[in-house]
Amino acid sequence: MSNAxxxxxxxxxxxxxxxxxxxxxxxxxLYLVAGGLFFLIGGLEALIIRIQLMQPDSNFISAGLYNEMxxxxxxxxxxxxxMPLIFALMNAVVPLQIGARDVAFxxxxxxxxxxxxxxxxxxxxxxxxxxxxxAGWTNYAPLSSTSPGHGVDYxxxxxxxxxxxxxxxxxxxxxxxxxxxxxxxxxxxxxLFTWTTFITSVLILFAFPALTVGLFLMMFDRMFGSAxxxxxxxxxxxxxxxxFWIFGHPEVYILILPVFGAFxxxxxxxxxxxxxGYSAMVFATVLIGFLGFMxxxxxxxxxxxxxxxxxxxxxxxxxxxxxxxIKIFNWLFTMWGGSIKLSVAMLWALGFIPxxxxxxxxxxxxGSAAADYQYHDTYFVVAHFHYVxxxxxxxxxxxxxxxxxxxxxxxxxxxxxxxxxxxxxxxGFHLTFFIQHFLGLMGMPRRYWTYFxxxxxxxxxxxxxxxxxxxxxxxxxxxxxxxxxAIKEPKASADPWDGRTLExxxxxxxxxxxxxxxxxxxGLDPLWIEKMxxxxxxxxxxxxxxxxxxxxxxxxxxxSMGLFIAxxxxxxxxxxxxxFIAVAVGMGLFFASMFTRSFKDDLGYHIHKExxxxxxxxxx
Amino acid sequence: xxxxxxxxxxxxxxxxxVLFLAGCxxxxxxxxxxxxxxxxxxxxxxxxxxxxxxFVFVVVMAIYIFVxxxxxxxxxxxxxxxxxxxxxxxxxxxxxxxxxxLLLILxxxxxxxTFDLADEKPxxxxxxxxxxxxxxxxxxxxxYPDQExxxxxxxxxxxxxxxxxxxxxSDVIHSFWVPSIAGKMDTNPGDNENxxxxxxxxxxxxxGHCAELCxxxxxxxxxxxxxxxxxxxxxxVSDMQNIDPEATPETxxxxxxxKAFENSCMGCHAIGNSPAGVGPNLSNFGNRxxxxxxxxxxxxxxxxxxxxxxxxxxxxxxxxxxxxxKEAQQIADYLMQxxxxxxxxxxxxxxxxxx
Numbered sequence: 001m002s003n004a005x006x007x008x009x010x011x012x013x014x015x016x017x018x019x020x021x022x023x024x025x026x027x028x029x030l031y032l033v034a035g036g037l038f039f040l041i042g043g044l045e046a047l048i049i050r051i052q053l054m055q056p057d058s059n060f061i062s063a064g065l066y067n068e069m070x071x072x073x074x075x076x077x078x079x080x081x082x083m084p085l086i087f088a089l090m091n092a093v094v095p096l097q098i099g100a101r102d103v104a105f106x107x108x109x110x111x112x113x114x115x116x117x118x119x120x121x122x123x124x125x126x127x128x129x130x131x132x133x134x135a136g137w138t139n140y141a142p143l144s145s146t147s148p149g150h151g152v153d154y155x156x157x158x159x160x161x162x163x164x165x166x167x168x169x170x171x172x173x174x175x176x177x178x179x180x181x182x183x184x185x186x187x188x189x190x191x192l193f194t195w196t197t198f199i200t201s202v203l204i205l206f207a208f209p210a211l212t213v214g215l216f217l218m219m220f221d222r223m224f225g226s227a228x229x230x231x232x233x234x235x236x237x238x239x240x241x242x243x244f245w246i247f248g249h250p251e252v253y254i255l256i257l258p259v260f261g262a263f264x265x266x267x268x269x270x271x272x273x274x275x276x277g278y279s280a281m282v283f284a285t286v287l288i289g290f291l292g293f294m295x296x297x298x299x300x301x302x303x304x305x306x307x308x309x310x311x312x313x314x315x316x317x318x319x320x321x322x323x324x325x326i327k328i329f330n331w332l333f334t335m336w337g338g339s340i341k342l343s344v345a346m347l348w349a350l351g352f353i354p355x356x357x358x359x360x361x362x363x364x365x366x367g368s369a370a371a372d373y374q375y376h377d378t379y380f381v382v383a384h385f386h387y388v389x390x391x392x393x394x395x396x397x398x399x400x401x402x403x404x405x406x407x408x409x410x411x412x413x414x415x416x417x418x419x420x421x422x423x424x425x426x427x428g429f430h431l432t433f434f435i436q437h438f439l440g441l442m443g444m445p446r447r448y449w450t451y452f453x454x455x456x457x458x459x460x461x462x463x464x465x466x467x468x469x470x471x472x473x474x475x476x477x478x479x480x481x482x483x484x485x486a487i488k489e490p491k492a493s494a495d496p497w498d499g500r501t502l503e504x505x506x507x508x509x510x511x512x513x514x515x516x517x518x519x520x521x522x523g524l525d526p527l528w529i530e531k532m533x534x535x536x537x538x539x540x541x542x543x544x545x546x547x548x549x550x551x552x553x554x555x556x557x558x559x560s561m562g563l564f565i566a567x568x569x570x571x572x573x574x575x576x577x578x579x580f581i582a583v584a585v586g587m588g589l590f591f592a593s594m595f596t597r598s599f600k601d602d603l604g605y606h607i608h609k610e611x612x613x614x615x616x617x618x619x620x
Numbered sequence: 621x622x623x624x625x626x627x628x629x630x631x632x633x634x635x636x637x638v639l640f641l642a643g644c645x646x647x648x649x650x651x652x653x654x655x656x657x658x659x660x661x662x663x664x665x666x667x668x669x670x671x672x673x674x675f676v677f678v679v680v681m682a683i684y685i686f687v688x689x690x691x692x693x694x695x696x697x698x699x700x701x702x703x704x705x706x707x708x709x710x711x712x713x714x715x716x717x718x719x720x721x722l723l724l725i726l727x728x729x730x731x732x733x734t735f736d737l738a739d740e741k742p743x744x745x746x747x748x749x750x751x752x753x754x755x756x757x758x759x760x761x762x763x764y765p766d767q768e769x770x771x772x773x774x775x776x777x778x779x780x781x782x783x784x785x786x787x788x789x790s791d792v793i794h795s796f797w798v799p800s801i802a803g804k805m806d807t808n809p810g811d812n813e814n815x816x817x818x819x820x821x822x823x824x825x826x827x828g829h830c831a832e833l834c835x836x837x838x839x840x841x842x843x844x845x846x847x848x849x850x851x852x853x854x855x856x857v858s859d860m861q862n863i864d865p866e867a868t869p870e871t872x873x874x875x876x877x878x879k880a881f882e883n884s885c886m887g888c889h890a891i892g893n894s895p896a897g898v899g900p901n902l903s904n905f906g907n908r909x910x911x912x913x914x915x916x917x918x919x920x921x922x923x924x925x926x927x928x929x930x931x932x933x934x935x936x937x938x939x940x941x942x943x944x945x946k947e948a949q950q951i952a953d954y955l956m957q958x959x960x961x962x963x964x965x966x967x968x969x970x971x972x973x974x975x
Binding site: 062063064067134135136140142143146231232236237238271272273274276277278279280302303304306307310311314315318319321322325326328329330332333335336337338339340341342350353354357358361362364365368369370371372373374376377378438441442443445446447448449450451452454455456 | 645646649650651652658659661662663665666669670672673674676677680681683684687688691692693697700701702703704705706707708711712715716719720723726727730731733734735736737738791792793795797799800802803804805806808809810811812813814815827829830831832833834835836837838839840914934935
């Protein structure tokens with residue numbers, strides 16, 4: 001509704017609206033579009049990598065450019081595609097699932113997005129200014145700290161800015177879920193997606209500071225002459241690996257837990273059954289989050305930590321398989337005895353189970369410390385983490401997007417095109433990555449620019465490349481579906497899937513204030529309870545009254561732009577001290593915006609009761 | 621029963637594929653075709669873990685396929701509302717306890733193997749061989765401190781005994797990997813020295829890779845492990861010990877090459893048993909398997925390499941040492957005749973018929 005009005009006012013007004021918005025639903029749109037764009041860039045980089053590896057002794061791109069490609073593919077996909085797309089879902093869904101009108105800190109929510117976007121842009125500008133970062137997404141010192149050019153500087157500054165955005169986002173959801181649940185929404189009545197968002201936010205809160213510290217040390221090593229990672233000056237290069245993986249391992253759970261939540265909601269909805277073993281699922285989520293911090297050194301089995309450390313981390317890694325297994329079985333038994341509808345969202349969820357199980361299997365195999373001396377840094381590892389990140393996170397994102405699209409955009413994605421897009425992606429995925437397990441064991445290390453004739457690696461790599469193109473076709477069909485749906489499909493009803501949770505009690509898309517009256521939650525799956533008792537909507541917890549809303553603000557955009565400008569200053573002051581002017585200008589803009597925010601009262605506005613009644617019944 | 625077999629077909633296909641592909645890979649490169657103690661031990665561990673995990677996968681898939689077929693919504697069931705089960709204590713205990721047991725079964729050999737591969741005790745015995753391995757962008761240096769010999773790129777070891785490696789890096793982190801003989805170990809810069817051991821069962825020339833991203837030519841940082849019988853190994857050691865770095869070559873061109881080498885190359889490349897070097901040690905260059913680890917070992921390639929190394933290994937540190945084509949020819953003649961040992965990769969190849 002509001003979208004249509006905005007369109008009538010012209011494209012400029014719409015852009016202004018989005019730049020200044022603090023509405024979690026619009027911020028979700030922003031995250032989705034930006035994350036989607038970076039996903040396409042990362043995918044393009046992947047295709048270039050696969051073309052280079054299609055045949056032995058290939059010279060499609062140079063070795064130096066290849067290292068930039070793999071670095072940017074990994075960095076982009078993790079930080080600029082997967083994470084923002086997950087934030088898009090969290091923003092779109094969590095406040096609706098807990099019966100809130102917005103997140104706890106709408107201003108910070110907007111700031112988090114713009115920091116991520118400007119950080120991501122800064123990172124990608126490096127392509128046009130003499131070379132992208134080339135030390136791998138893990139950026140190990142001293143390769144990174146001594147890498148010539150400014151590529152790694154862009155990595156350091158870009159991720160620092162984007163990471164601050166993520167940290168802010170995480171804190172915001174933590175506070176939102178603790179403080180803003182509707183009356184009756186106890187912790188053990190929260191939908192699984194809200195639960196996993198909650199645990200994910202905890203992980204973000206504790207994991208990102210480790211990355212921040214690492215990046216900070218790296219920044220000083222590269223730009224201001226310190227020697228934290230320089231062994232010749234008494235530093236220690238291994239410290240980077242620890243800092244990176246103390247962040248990096250929880251990060252993979254940050255990527256996977258939210259989609260576990262989405263899958264839980266999807267399996268339950270499309271089986272028409274309550275989630276099997278709800279409390280075990282919650283417990284397993286918490287346990288995975290907790291153990292996720294205990295296993296970082298399994299990325300470092302070959303670093304030389306010694307057999308005692310390796311054994312301890314091997315066993316703790318295997319332990320994670322138990323709660324993950326509990327989840328898989330609970331999903332299977334949610335479907336058991338149910339009435340399974342093969343919607344596109346469900347299809348992605350069903351594709352996820354065998355795929356992720358294979359990823360989990362190889363995960364346990366990799367956790368076996370000694371055997372990892374063979375797997376480590378080979379295509380076996382590449383296969384494994386794509387099975388969990390693509391087979392888990394990306395399948396989950398597709399499932400969740402098909403599931404919540406009506407809630408985000410008011411239309412149901414075309415189901416036929418959805419089925420059509422699933423199969424090439426699914427088959428292409430397995431073609432690309434299954435064979436890579438064997439390539440690794442046959443002696444192909446990861447991050448290899450080329451391999452030789454006579455090593456027995458040519459056929460496998462060719463198959464892998466063909467698979468990658470099938471995945472690209474699947475992605476294009478999805479994009480076509482998005483456009484087709486926007487033009488051709490009719491407006492969706494409030495509850496197209498026979499949903500169980502609060503978001504389906506609202507119109508698709510919901511009004512900007514979400515709930516006209518805060519709902520009363522009477523159990524797990526509150527909407528289902530009401531439906532089973534023959535009611536149409538949720539019982540309200542309060543009489544109709546004025547709604548307090550926050551004002552939009554341009555300040556988050558300006559603050560992020562300030563850091564973006566300062567980022568360039570920091571990068572180039574190494575060459576010419578005049579660049580400190582850019583630092584001063586950027587930081588000036590940043591602090592001036594911050595000052596304005598702090599000292600200028602912005603009390604928001606109220607939607608009056610009378611207006612709410614005029615706007616019609618929110619329940620539909 | 622028949623229907624069940626049909627439903628399990630993907631599982632059978634999967635297992636057949638595993639068996640089929642396990643046979644793949646080159647003899648001297650694949651971790652699936654172990655030719656040494658470490659690789660053998662690790663393949664066993666992989667098979668144990670794969671077997672346990674395949675069991676889990678089959679159970680999951682059996683339930684999955686059954687559920688999908690049995691409980692799919694049929695026409696006319698649109699309004700059917702299934703029983704809303706909360707959970708099942710005993711089932712949940714089963715799928716918690718059984719995985720714990722399976723993982724414990726896997727944990728035991730894992731810990732055993734981890735300690736086995738870190739076992740340094742036999743090293744105290746007299747006569748065990750130690751090699752100091754140094755990773756460099758983009759080549760490997762091998763120093764035998766007890767024998768006082770040095771070489772690069774081709775690591776000679778005797779079969780049937782453990783050779784202990786003390787490993788470090790001169791620049792960035794590398795990782796030393798010979799898939800068919802043992803697992804891998806990183807070489808770290810600074811005092812962070814690592815150790816591992818190689819024990820080859822059979823004579824042969826085995827492929828080694830760098831497995832940690834180390835710069836532009838990371839994928840070209842190959843080396844070879846030349847495993848020979850202990851008699852041949854002793855012979856090789858004494859041949860290497862007796863190298864005279866200043867020996868005059870026979871041909872005139874090689875003599876000129878020696879002079880040019882002394883003028884242009886000696887600053888970085890050692891001939892003779894100098895324990896360290898800025899560039900690879902070339903004492904036994906004539907016996908090498910490959911030039912720079914990647915090019916076929918012949919004079920034309922060597923000349924091309926000397927003239928423009930960056931063309932073959934981008935980012936390598938020999939870039940910019942300009943010599944004329946004539947000098948390059950002479951240097952090549954000099955280097956190619958540095959073949960002091962009868963024990964060569966070719967003699968090993970001849971004996972075992974491997975490339």
